[in-house]
Amino acid sequence: MAKRLIPSLNRVLIEKIVPPSKTSAGILLPESSSKLNSGKVIAVGPGARDINGNLVPVCVKEGDTVLLPEYGGTSVKLGEKEFHLFRDEDILGTLHG
Amino acid sequence: MAKRLIPSLNRVLIEKIVPPSKTSAGILLPESSSKLNSGKVIAVGPGARDINGNLVPVCVKEGDTVLLPEYGGTSVKLGEKEFHLFRDEDILGTLHG
Amino acid sequence: MAKRLIPSLNRVLIEKIVPPSKTSAGILLPESSSKLNSGKVIAVGPGARDINGNLVPVCVKEGDTVLLPEYGGTSVKLGEKEFHLFRDEDILGTLHG
Amino acid sequence: MAKRLIPSLNRVLIEKIVPPSKTSAGILLPESSSKLNSGKVIAVGPGARDINGNLVPVCVKEGDTVLLPEYGGTSVKLGEKEFHLFRDEDILGTLHG
Amino acid sequence: MAKRLIPSLNRVLIEKIVPPSKTSAGILLPESSSKLNSGKVIAVGPGARDINGNLVPVCVKEGDTVLLPEYGGTSVKLGEKEFHLFRDEDILGTLHG
Amino acid sequence: MAKRLIPSLNRVLIEKIVPPSKTSAGILLPESSSKLNSGKVIAVGPGARDINGNLVPVCVKEGDTVLLPEYGGTSVKLGEKEFHLFRDEDILGTLHG
Amino acid sequence: MAKRLIPSLNRVLIEKIVPPSKTSAGILLPESSSKLNSGKVIAVGPGARDINGNLVPVCVKEGDTVLLPEYGGTSVKLGEKEFHLFRDEDILGTLHG
Numbered sequence: 001m002a003k004r005l006i007p008s009l010n011r012v013l014i015e016k017i018v019p020p021s022k023t024s025a026g027i028l029l030p031e032s033s034s035k036l037n038s039g040k041v042i043a044v045g046p047g048a049r050d051i052n053g054n055l056v057p058v059c060v061k062e063g064d065t066v067l068l069p070e071y072g073g074t075s076v077k078l079g080e081k082e083f084h085l086f087r088d089e090d091i092l093g094t095l096h097g
Numbered sequence: 098m099a100k101r102l103i104p105s106l107n108r109v110l111i112e113k114i115v116p117p118s119k120t121s122a123g124i125l126l127p128e129s130s131s132k133l134n135s136g137k138v139i140a141v142g143p144g145a146r147d148i149n150g151n152l153v154p155v156c157v158k159e160g161d162t163v164l165l166p167e168y169g170g171t172s173v174k175l176g177e178k179e180f181h182l183f184r185d186e187d188i189l190g191t192l193h194g
Numbered sequence: 195m196a197k198r199l200i201p202s203l204n205r206v207l208i209e210k211i212v213p214p215s216k217t218s219a220g221i222l223l224p225e226s227s228s229k230l231n232s233g234k235v236i237a238v239g240p241g242a243r244d245i246n247g248n249l250v251p252v253c254v255k256e257g258d259t260v261l262l263p264e265y266g267g268t269s270v271k272l273g274e275k276e277f278h279l280f281r282d283e284d285i286l287g288t289l290h291g
Numbered sequence: 292m293a294k295r296l297i298p299s300l301n302r303v304l305i306e307k308i309v310p311p312s313k314t315s316a317g318i319l320l321p322e323s324s325s326k327l328n329s330g331k332v333i334a335v336g337p338g339a340r341d342i343n344g345n346l347v348p349v350c351v352k353e354g355d356t357v358l359l360p361e362y363g364g365t366s367v368k369l370g371e372k373e374f375h376l377f378r379d380e381d382i383l384g385t386l387h388g
Numbered sequence: 389m390a391k392r393l394i395p396s397l398n399r400v401l402i403e404k405i406v407p408p409s410k411t412s413a414g415i416l417l418p419e420s421s422s423k424l425n426s427g428k429v430i431a432v433g434p435g436a437r438d439i440n441g442n443l444v445p446v447c448v449k450e451g452d453t454v455l456l457p458e459y460g461g462t463s464v465k466l467g468e469k470e471f472h473l474f475r476d477e478d479i480l481g482t483l484h485g
Numbered sequence: 486m487a488k489r490l491i492p493s494l495n496r497v498l499i500e501k502i503v504p505p506s507k508t509s510a511g512i513l514l515p516e517s518s519s520k521l522n523s524g525k526v527i528a529v530g531p532g533a534r535d536i537n538g539n540l541v542p543v544c545v546k547e548g549d550t551v552l553l554p555e556y557g558g559t560s561v562k563l564g565e566k567e568f569h570l571f572r573d574e575d576i577l578g579t580l581h582g
Numbered sequence: 583m584a585k586r587l588i589p590s591l592n593r594v595l596i597e598k599i600v601p602p603s604k605t606s607a608g609i610l611l612p613e614s615s616s617k618l619n620s621g622k623v624i625a626v627g628p629g630a631r632d633i634n635g636n637l638v639p640v641c642v643k644e645g646d647t648v649l650l651p652e653y654g655g656t657s658v659k660l661g662e663k664e665f666h667l668f669r670d671e672d673i674l675g676t677l678h679g
Contacts, residue, residue, distance in 0.1 A: 003327070005358055007384040008350055036100070036174065045384065046350075050150045053341040059105055059143075067102055067173065074383065076358065077327065085383055092171065092182055093104040093142065133197070133271065147247045156202055156240075164199055164270065189268065189279055190201040190239065230391070230465065244441040253396055253434075261393055261464065286462065286473055287395040287433065294521070296552055298578040299544055336578065337544075344535040365577065367552065368521065376577055424585070424659065438635045447590055447628075455587055455658065480656065480667055481589040481627065488618070490649055492675040493641055530675065531641075538632040559674065561649065562618065570674055 003078055010048040010058050010088040014039040014066065014073070015081070037068045038095055042083060058088045067092040100175055107145040107155050107185040111136040111163065111170075112178070134165045135192055139180060155185045164189040197272055201239035204252050204282040208233040208260065208267075209275070231262045232289055236277060252282045261286040294369055298336040301349050301379040305330040305357065305364075306372070328359045329386055333374060349379045358383040391466055395433040398446050398476040402427035402454065402461075403469070425456045426483055430471060446476045455480040488563055492530040495543050495573040499524040499551065499558075500566070522553045523580055527568060543573045552577040585660055589627040592640050592670040596621035596648065596655075597663070619650045620677055624665060640670045649674040 007013050016039040022028055041064045047057040060066055069092060073084040104110050113136040119125055138161045144154040157163055166189060170181040201207050210233040216222055235258045241251040254260055263286060267278040298304050307330040313319055332355040338348040351357055360383060364375040395401050404427040410416055429452045435445040448454055457480060461472040492498050501524040507513055526549045532542040545551055554577060558569040589595050598621040604610055623646045629639040642648055651674060655666040 003356075003386045004388045005384045005386055008382050009380060011384060013384070049341065049347055050146065051148045051342045052150065053343065053345045053347055054150045056146055056150055065100075069171065074360065076383070089106060091105050092173070093102045093108060093110070095100045095102055097101045147243065148245045149247065151247045153243055153247055162197075166268065186203060188202050189270070190199045190205060190207070192197045192199055194198045244437065245439045246441065248441045250437055250441055259391075263462065283397060285396050286464070287393045287399060287401070289391040289393055291392045294550075294580045295582045296578045296580055299576050300574060302578060304578070340535065340541055342536045344537065344539045344541055365554065367577070438631065439633045440635065442635045444631055444635055453585075457656065477591060479590050480658070481587045481593060481595070483585040483587055485586045488647075488677040489679045490675045490677055493673050494671060496675060498675070534632065534638055536633045538634065538636045538638055559651065561674070 005043060005076065005078060005083070007043055007045040007085060009045050010056070011045045011085050012041055012058060012060060012066075012088055012091060013043040013076070014068065014084050014086055015042050016068070016084060017065070036095075037070060038065055039068055039084065040065055044088075048088075060088065060091055060094060065095040067095055102140060102173065102175060102180070104140055104142040104182060106142050107153070108142045108182050109138055109155060109157060109163075109185055109188060110140040110173070111165065111181050111183055112139050113165070113181060114162070133192075134167060135162055136165055136181065137162055141185075145185075157185065157188055157191060162192040164192055199237060199270065199272060199277070201237055201279060203239050204242040204250070205239045205279050206235055206252060206254060206260075206282055206285060207237040207270070208262065208278050208280055209236050210262070210278060211259070230289075231264060232259060233262055233278065234259055238282075242282075254282065254285055254288060259289040261289055296334060296367065296369060296374070298334055298376060300336050301339040301347070302336045302376050303332055303349060303351060303357075303379055303382060304334040304367070305359065305375050305377055306333050307359070307375060308356070327386075328361060329356055330359055330375065331356055335379075339379075351379065351382055351385060356386040358386055393431060393464065393466060393471075395431055395473060397433050398436040398444070399433045399473050400429055400446060400448060400454075400476055400479060401431040401464070402456065402472050402474055403430050404456070404472060405453070424483075425458060426453055427456055427472065428453055432476075436476075448476065448479055448482060453483040455483055490528065490561065490563060490568070492528055492570060494530050495533040495541070496530045496570050497526055497543060497545060497551075497573055497576060498528040498561070499553065499569050499571055500527050501553070501569060502550070521580075522555060523550055524553055524569065525550055529573075533573075545573065545576055545579060550580040552580055587625065587658065587660060587665075589625055589667060591627050592630040592638070593627045593667050594623055594640060594642060594648075594670055594673060595625040595658070596650065596666050596668055597624050598650070598666060599647070618677075619652060620647055621650055621666065622647055626670075630670075642670065642673055642676060647677040649677055 041060050041062050044058040047055045050056050069090055072090055073086045076083045138157050138159050141155040144152045147153050166187055169187055170183045173180045235254050235256050238252040241249045244250050263284055266284055267280045270277045332351050332353050335349040338346045341347050360381055363381055364377045367374045429448050429450050432446040435443045438444050457478055460478055461474045464471045526545050526547050529543040532540045535541050554575055557575055558571045561568045623642050623644050626640040629637045632638050651672055654672055655668045658665045
């Protein structure tokens with residue numbers, strides 16, 4: 001059984017969303033149209049401490065869909081699935097709609 | 098339907114203003130005359146924390162026209178539209194008139 | 195009509211003073227004599243925050259004549275005029291007399 | 292008799308877990324399937340001080356199974372056994388299940 | 389008439405002291421004997437702010453004779469005279485006697 | 486008579502332990518078996534100040550046996566003996582048993 | 583008459599001790615035996631400010647014999663004598679006996 005990872009500090013575990021290459025009707029989508037580097041938040045760390053030792057919680061939460069930077073992140077294989085670990089401050093924002 | 102992005106921390110989502118190459122009367126404008134690197138603020142993040150953990154709000158607001166630095170910013174495609182994400186402190190100022 | 199720029203944070207908008215190449219009587223001035231890299235303050239930002247989030251006002255004010263460093267500054271064209279944006283802490287001092 | 296090490300500050304002493312190359316039934320596991328860079332926490336330091344001098348405890352504890360970054364860590368040989376020292380903030384998270 | 393410069397922040401305006409190449413009796417001084425890189429303080433800035441926004445005054449004052457580092461400083465020509473601007477913390481000390 | 490050194494700030498004076506190349510019974514030890522980079526604490530400094538000026542004491546004390554990093558440290562010859570100066574935060578931990 | 587230097591901030595004026603090349607009985611000392619990079623404290627600055635603006639006094643005092651790092655320090659010639667300026671935190675410790 002794949003292990004479960006609880007990220008440390010302000011790290012966020014994300015499963016990248018692979019954009020569909022065809023529409024639901026099976027029509028091939030142009031390569032560039034849907035290349036949004038996004039993912040779903042699987043787990044978040046407890047947050048990091050500011051310089052006065054106060055715990056600063058992570059800005060995103062489990063289930064959020066987030067926009068990811070083009071580079072960065074650490075890939076982590078848990079069982080057969082691939083995930084990525086990002087620092088909270090590197091996540092560009094949350095996607096809605 | 099294109100997704101809506103809420104930027105994280107002190108990031109600002111901007112739609113660049115493409116300067117008109119002709120006057121309203123159709124006369125070609127010299128290349129250099131109107132090349133102001135500016136854009137419109139579409140959405141702003143909640144702000145970043147200072148080292149004591151206090152939330153420092155973003156200086157610009159939705160609808161502002163802002164002057165952008167020549168370099169930097171992350172390009173983001175939402176649906177068919179291209180936007181750019183800048184950090185609040187990298188925006189040079191607001192344009193008026 | 196040229197746009198008006200309100201600089202952000204502790205940025206200062208400056209119009210460089212082009213030193214006269216001739217005296218009022220029309221005599222050519224030696225190249226080196228008057229090459230003071232100075233300018234007039236057109237607009238100032240609201241100031242930057244120190245690490246505790248307090249707003250630290252800009253040290254110079256509109257109308258001041260200031261001494262500029264040899265390098266640095268961002269050039270900005272507003273309408274037909276060229277200006278430069280400097281950070282408050284990069285301005286070397288104010289010129290009097 | 293091998294010496295016992297109490298790590299200093301926020302250092303963590305870890306014994307790496309060598310993933311099994313065969314299943315319990317003796318079947319050779321594909322090279323990539325189980326290559327999780329993980330280890331068991333053997334000992335933790337007292338924690339590091341934040342800039343105000345307060346002691347910030349380490350986030351992991353003895354017995355935890357942790358996910359390690361691909362690089363970094365200091366290898367330490369105590370008697371015949373090899374261990375690795377990591378800084379608390381470099382540990383990616385704790386593994387469960 | 390040469391302009392007067394009030395340095396900004398913790399900058400210090402200094403007029404370098406050119407060591408005499410001959411004694412008062414006209415005897416040529418050996419090149420190395422008097423090569424003390426020193427100068428006179430002409431004007432000082434109001435001081436810089438520490439990270440809590442408090443103004444930290446400059447350590448030297450007008451009229452002080454100071455020892456200067458071998459490198460650094462910004463040269464400033466005011467009228468026919470050459471001056472140098474140093475940051476307060478780069479001045480090595482005050483010379484007496 | 487060799488001079489006595491009181492280290493400054495959070496520096497620690499250490500005498501490196503040269504691992505025995507033979508067992509007490511005179512049998513040659515394999516090169517790698519005992520190569521623990523360790524040493525004995527001879528003297529410690531008063532500690533360093535955190536950014537608020539509070540004195541943060543050194544974590545190790547005279548007589549401790551400590552694990553040293555592979556690199557770093559300043560070698561100091563006092564009389565005929567060689568010692569090494571390390572910063573407190575570079576010491577990996579204390580060895581016991 | 584040579585000038586007197588009062589160091590600024592946490593700088594320390596030191597006169598290096600040139601180790602004797604012969605014993606008092608005139609016997610040539612081996613090159614390495616006495617090469618302790620040390621010096622006598624001639625004058626100290628008032629101290630530097632921590633980030634809250636509090637003055638942190640220098641750790642050494644006039645007359646102390648100190649151990650100096652192999653590199654660093656600014657050489658200063660006052661009259662015919664050569665001195666060296668070090669920052670307080672670069673001094674390795676005080677020598678006694």
